[in-house]
Amino acid sequence: MGTGKFWALSFGVSLALLVLTRWLITNEYYFFAAYQVLQFIVLATAWNILGGYTGYTNFGTGAFFAVGAYSAVVLHKLSSAPVPVMMLVGGVMSGIIGFGMGYLTLRLRGVFFAIATLALAIVAQTLIVNWDYVGGSRGIYVIRPQYAPISGSYIQYLYSLMLALTWISVATARTIERSTLGLGFNAIRDDEQAAEAAGVPTLRLKLISTTLSGALMGMAGAPLPYYVTYLDPASSFNLSYAVNSVAMPLIGGMTSWVGPVIGAVLLGTIQQLATVTISSALNLLIVGVLLIVFVVIAPNGIVGLVRGWKRARYR
Amino acid sequence: MAASIIEVSGLGKRFGGFVALDNINMTVAAGERLGLIGPNGSGKSTLVNCLSGMLHHDSGNILFEGRPIDGMPAYRRTRLGLARSFQLPKPFRSLNIVDNLRIPLLYAVNARHGAQISAAAINERCRALLADVGLADKALYLPRDLTQVEMRKLELARAVASAPRLLFADEAMAGLSPSEVEEILVVLFRLNEAGITIVLIEHIMRAVMSFSTRLVVLVAGQKVADGAPQEAIRNPEVERAYLGE
Numbered sequence: 001m002g003t004g005k006f007w008a009l010s011f012g013v014s015l016a017l018l019v020l021t022r023w024l025i026t027n028e029y030y031f032f033a034a035y036q037v038l039q040f041i042v043l044a045t046a047w048n049i050l051g052g053y054t055g056y057t058n059f060g061t062g063a064f065f066a067v068g069a070y071s072a073v074v075l076h077k078l079s080s081a082p083v084p085v086m087m088l089v090g091g092v093m094s095g096i097i098g099f100g101m102g103y104l105t106l107r108l109r110g111v112f113f114a115i116a117t118l119a120l121a122i123v124a125q126t127l128i129v130n131w132d133y134v135g136g137s138r139g140i141y142v143i144r145p146q147y148a149p150i151s152g153s154y155i156q157y158l159y160s161l162m163l164a165l166t167w168i169s170v171a172t173a174r175t176i177e178r179s180t181l182g183l184g185f186n187a188i189r190d191d192e193q194a195a196e197a198a199g200v201p202t203l204r205l206k207l208i209s210t211t212l213s214g215a216l217m218g219m220a221g222a223p224l225p226y227y228v229t230y231l232d233p234a235s236s237f238n239l240s241y242a243v244n245s246v247a248m249p250l251i252g253g254m255t256s257w258v259g260p261v262i263g264a265v266l267l268g269t270i271q272q273l274a275t276v277t278i279s280s281a282l283n284l285l286i287v288g289v290l291l292i293v294f295v296v297i298a299p300n301g302i303v304g305l306v307r308g309w310k311r312a313r314y315r
Numbered sequence: 316m317a318a319s320i321i322e323v324s325g326l327g328k329r330f331g332g333f334v335a336l337d338n339i340n341m342t343v344a345a346g347e348r349l350g351l352i353g354p355n356g357s358g359k360s361t362l363v364n365c366l367s368g369m370l371h372h373d374s375g376n377i378l379f380e381g382r383p384i385d386g387m388p389a390y391r392r393t394r395l396g397l398a399r400s401f402q403l404p405k406p407f408r409s410l411n412i413v414d415n416l417r418i419p420l421l422y423a424v425n426a427r428h429g430a431q432i433s434a435a436a437i438n439e440r441c442r443a444l445l446a447d448v449g450l451a452d453k454a455l456y457l458p459r460d461l462t463q464v465e466m467r468k469l470e471l472a473r474a475v476a477s478a479p480r481l482l483f484a485d486e487a488m489a490g491l492s493p494s495e496v497e498e499i500l501v502v503l504f505r506l507n508e509a510g511i512t513i514v515l516i517e518h519i520m521r522a523v524m525s526f527s528t529r530l531v532v533l534v535a536g537q538k539v540a541d542g543a544p545q546e547a548i549r550n551p552e553v554e555r556a557y558l559g560e
Contacts, residue, residue, distance in 0.1 A: 035555055180422070183418055194407065
């Protein structure tokens, strides 16, 4: 399928999903839960652009996500900007941080890069904790506007926006995957020296990858203040964002756009179910156990597993 | 003598206190087949790394087709027409053989011409390159499915895909059987006939002697001989380095 066709088709699917859910579902909770799952699809897809396609493991998802959220808080305090604008600004801020991170860590590879991203998350959190304007370590209450700009409740509005962002992220990821850019990313992942020798401008491509990945994470974080109405550093920088955005592509499969989507839907749904039926403290345990299971039985994720079966059948 | 394609003057490279290359001067003429030999650790690979941009030299300068390329990143040197293959093959492991070749075509050749080559032309070129090295029927294989000699051929094909005018073949035959060495030599001769200047870095003397029109010998980071192959290996310093006092 061509890239343009995929954009159109995925737009159609998203729109149908939006209309159907808002027509059929009346219980607010389901929108609340679906928002979470969609948010994880965006985070996992964004992570996979850098982690899966380009081969750089980022443990700083929480930082990019929270920078998006806190950009929205600042905008909320300064003006009455609509949420889509907040998402754009959050995306730009996190994109800039992604660019900076890429530039500063361009000599680091593998585990050293991963450690640097972890350090970035801690530095960013420390800055926010000490920034009183956005609530510091106390956190900040964010009062939602009373009415959503479109029909339905505010949560439904945020859900619609997150669905739109999901569509954009997934379609972007697939476009990259099929493009010259994506082939260049893969070359860097496989062997950076060989890529450079083949004419791939590795530094430039790595910066594109870190910027794009960071920007999408920031966009996913921007509606968070209105979603939770109370934002504090401990929850917005929570390690679970980093762990989930690594685990979801790993479980789904990192080589294709569909992997992070499958992983996010699977893990996100299980975690929502566990939160409601058992306890929210169980979430990270579930992620951990599933991660170990998959690393052992399907190191290439669900996508890898399916491809393996297909290949075996045609041979 | 034909115009020089690369001119190296006063090239030096240190790693900490260790002098890997000391004041290297050499010229390669366009169309030449140059053999670069020397004992292990004599600086051959460091020289190739400095010339291809994987490492940056500390002193001296490099002219490629009359143009200084000091400090230029490796990918831009490749785009200019200076390609290399690696001593240990470095295929893109997750990509199939065609995609391995597609990368230099998309990133080096396209960038050089400033215009996009059509997808059909790229496919055609990939097919021709694979046919040249005898990998035509393995186009959709992954690198891990190739044999050692096929891996070397892929490594050469990928370097050649960037349409270079100068190719450094860094130990393209190490560890191969005599008949496989012959196969690689045939490929290299054919590339040279097609107009690519080749610098062959090699330990297998029989291959170097039959291939090269000129020999440069490095010992402990210094150039000790430069000339016709038969004369170069009879040079007393070269004999001392290889055979001992």
